[in-house]
Amino acid sequence: EDQVTQSPEALRLQEGESSSLNCSYTVSGLRGLFWYRQDPGKGPEFLFTLYSAGEEKEKERLKATLTKKESFLHITAPKPEDSATYLCAVHYNQGGKLIFGQGTELSVKP
Amino acid sequence: DTGVSQDPRHKITKRGQNVTFRCDPISEHNRLYWYRQTLGQGPEFLTYFQNEAQLEKSRLLSDRFSAERPKGSFSTLEIQRTEQGDSAMYLCASSLSVPEQYFGPGTRLTVT
Numbered sequence: 001e002d003q004v005t006q007s008p009e010a011l012r013l014q015e016g017e018s019s020s021l022n023c024s025y026t027v028s029g030l031r032g033l034f035w036y037r038q039d040p041g042k043g044p045e046f047l048f049t050l051y052s053a054g055e056e057k058e059k060e061r062l063k064a065t066l067t068k069k070e071s072f073l074h075i076t077a078p079k080p081e082d083s084a085t086y087l088c089a090v091h092y093n094q095g096g097k098l099i100f101g102q103g104t105e106l107s108v109k110p
Numbered sequence: 111d112t113g114v115s116q117d118p119r120h121k122i123t124k125r126g127q128n129v130t131f132r133c134d135p136i137s138e139h140n141r142l143y144w145y146r147q148t149l150g151q152g153p154e155f156l157t158y159f160q161n162e163a164q165l166e167k168s169r170l171l172s173d174r175f176s177a178e179r180p181k182g183s184f185s186t187l188e189i190q191r192t193e194q195g196d197s198a199m200y201l202c203a204s205s206l207s208v209p210e211q212y213f214g215p216g217t218r219l220t221v222t
């Protein structure tokens with residue numbers, strides 16, 4: 001069964017404490033892996049797309065990487081405003097649907 | 111604002127009533143998607159349009175759900191005879207011919 005699993009479910013960091021979020025997937029024929037940020041009560045905000053193993057993308061304190069079975073979202077020296085739920089999703093067929101993981105809720109304390 | 115918009119933002123309804131939600135995509139985007147999200151979970155795909163054609167529907171989209179995109183621009187999602195299990199955030203997203211989807215703010219449905 002096609003599946004996307006994120007870990008940990010929740011992560012609490014002190015400001016400046018770097019860490020990584022994991023997204024593992026079991027789909028055949030990956031066409032793209034996406035990272036989104038979601039604030040409470042709002043829709044997901046697009047962050048990155050990764051298409052092939054070895055690819056990396058960066059934006060401010062965030063860096064996303066992709067292997068054949070998983071993706072990591074590295075957060076360097078996080079700030080309280082980075083607190084949000086981070087969602088991973090995969091696109092694998094000709095159609096448009098994305099399969100999402102359950103998300104990692106990140107909390108960064110000052 | 112040129113992002114995806116959804117209306118209403120919140121809807122409270124009684125069980126058994128019908129509700130309709132509207133989504134206006136980013137203007138040049140030809141693909142439009144509906145997802146449903148419950149607390150603590152990621153969004154789940156419901157259906158997808160390319161222009162006015164509905165190309166894919168999830169098993170989650172029971173007979174009580176219907177979606178339309180009559181002129182290939184805005185879309186509506188109707189739920190008939192609502193049930194308490196329909197309470198969720200309903201998200202709309204749009205994209206060009208690439209799979210990067212941009213989401214709206216969502217419609218929060220509460221069925222009492």
